[in-house]
Amino acid sequence: MTRPQNDVSSPRLAAERNGAWGSDLSAADLSALRSVGFEPAGLVLGVSVNMVGYQPTPYWASGRGSGLGLPKWKFSGHVQTFDCSHGKSTGATWHGYGRNWQLTTHEEAVDKAYASAFARLQRQAEQLGGHGVVGARTNVVWQSPPRGRRGANASRVVEFSMIGTAVRRPGAAPLQRPFTCHLSGVEFVKLLVAGWVPSTLAVGVGMVRSDGGCGSFRGLSAKANWDVPQYAAAIDRARAIAVRRLAAGANATGDGILGVSADINFGDVPGAESSKLASVLLVGTAVRRMPGRRPRQMPDLGLRLT
């Protein structure tokens, strides 16, 4: 028996709604939440597994043209070429141009998986009568598909899962969309006391593949170290894309994004020698200022006695 894909209800939710709530809060979180009038509603979960589409290498999108009079293929993502470092007068037999290009299909897959998982998390929170979700943990897992293309351009599968604790304010009317944050209960309350309120989780992903030219490998003959600006540029560009997406996702709902955890990876591409993949995943909580509440006093200094 299969359920429709957007049906996130489960017997567990019904049981939590009517009986004891589940949570992953600590005792401190619970008492902090109670102090501002919230109480836990139950554990909520959102999962989505997405397949990444095929993306051909944009060889002709380098800005150089094909040289054959063919039209240049328009590539919407970021492409940057790096000149051969041998120079024209060295008489090298082989010149390779390095190319960094954005893996737009990968990014879209992560975005879609995040959007679905997030919507499911929110729907579960709504079903529990929650006004928001605190302590939402995200987990992103990349897998190879069970069947399919192998090698450099192999399709991949991305799994996005989120778990958090729904909280509600008894007696208050439901929000249009429950707020979500990856902060613990104590941090959530600290934020409120400081005059901020978390609005939504923000996720930004940037992936840039770096196909090395002869500037990135010069064989065994080199005695000195050398800079590989192509790889550094790939990491920097992936970070810039991720920050832009992160900010764009939160622009409508918040004044800023706090507590961003940056997962910056730079690794090999299976099946493609001299190609590297720079991927940056940022997860944070968008916050907005509460109007009329802006405490400007410095906290007291203290020495903790243990």
Place this chain on the structure above:
Amino acid sequence: MTGPASHPGAALGDAALACLRDERGTTGTAAPFTSNLTVDEAVLLAASGHPVLALVSGAGVYHLGRVHRPWFGNGEVTQLTTALYQARAAAVANLTAAAAEAGGDGVAGVRLDLGFMGSTLVRFVATGTALQHPPPDLPAPRSYHLKKDPAPPTEPFTCHLSGQQLVLLLGSGYQPLRLVMGGCVYHVGHRRPVEIIRSATSDFELADFTQATYEARSLAMERLQHEATAAGADGVVGVDVITATHVWGPRIIEFLAIGTAVRRVNDAKPSTPKLFVDLNQGRAGADPDALRQRHSGTDAVMAKNDDRLNARLRESGIGMPWRVTLTACWALLWIAVVALVGHSAVPHQLPDWLQALFAVTAIGWFTSLLLTVAGRKLSFATGLVTTTHGVGAAVAQFGYPGRHPVGELIVFLSSPRSISLH
């Protein structure tokens, strides 16, 4: 209903929900700020008048050339040290450029993540949060080392301190200048044969290892100090010391000391802190440093590398006496056999071919004993050497019976004189 709704603090929760109901919501800033600060840090920095701007990062990737290192004797692997420095410089330069682009006066909470790809690529990624901090009027530096004053900072400062530490530092009259690093990649020499043989029987200090750790440390500290002096700093705070071995085997020690150079800019009196007992203690989230470490896996990687180093040391250290004992037992057994044979027959009357066989076996065993003690596996090449020596000895034995030193040794060991003492 006497639920949470009647609680006095609940008004705050209601205000929060009311704020979320307001669809316009945002209070006007065009682009939202981004930061990897924890809630505590963000609240404190906002209260102390340091608006947070953007999450910034910079990367530096270097490819290593051919690395030379000696077999015996310690020494710094200057090429690897240089690569670390170059990659760090590129990463921090990119970081400051990104911060300046975001309009920041400084970068707080910088994390330097060092990574390696294979044994050829070294990569530094620096991540931090750019914030505004109007630079104070800097008086002349108090350092006596500098001939002339350094230029006032035009580029954003970088510091690896958390928001709380930064606010404390500024409150007590110090200005962070820049991230400083002292690094040294050091090669530990192999043990000498004398030490190898001693290690079979007794405990003693591995002088090379001690010396290498000591020198790598002092070199790194010296460089840290030098960078701080060059930056016109009064001192360095919050030095993190990282000792690791990554990809070049357990004999290459990387020693990194990373800190923030600070300078005294005014005579602010630090306020007296109050003592209190933290009821919330023991939660990871309460400690911003622990939280940040949780966000980044660097420490786990470092711990893993330490484990790997220990495993390799154990493997090469503890296995040795057993191999030596085993080989020594075989050698003693052989000597006993020769002695028994020699007891029943006068060695000079043995046929030449038997003497030659003894000589070949003797030299083979002796060489393999030495090689095993030296911790080498018997490869094809060593087998070849052993055989060549054995054949040479055999030829010598055929040509000059009893004249070859090993032949003499066999004769001595196997003659009745040596065991007719009883």
